[in-house]
Amino acid sequence: MESHPETKTPGDGPMRLGIRTRKLIGTIVLLTFLVLYSFLIMTIAVSGHLPENGLVQFLYYITAGVIWAFPAKYLIVWMVRPDEV
Numbered sequence: 462m463e464s465h466p467e468t469k470t471p472g473d474g475p476m477r478l479g480i481r482t483r484k485l486i487g488t489i490v491l492l493t494f495l496v497l498y499s500f501l502i503m504t505i506a507v508s509g510h511l512p513e514n515g516l517v518q519f520l521y522y523i524t525a526g527v528i529w530a531f532p533a534k535y536l537i538v539w540m541v542r543p544d545e546v
Contacts (some may be wrong), residue, residue: 487540498529
């Protein structure tokens with residue numbers, strides 16, 4: 462008799478998270494990360510650490526606007542990974 466990965470008993474080995482659970486956890490982590498990241502980026506921008514050069518500010522905002530996607534990519538890949546049987 463096969464047991465579902467989420468219904469394993471403690472003696473059956475490590476319990477795997479189902480896709481719905483991973484999506485819930487991933488969504489909460491992603492939203493928390495984006496809020497904290499945006500506060501950090503805004504704090505750096507208004508704290509006077511950036512020069513008053515328009516090109517430097519433009520490059521800062523372009524870079525900061527793209528960097529968040531790299532950790533988010535790995536989190537999303539983990540979230541949508543198919544359940545193992």
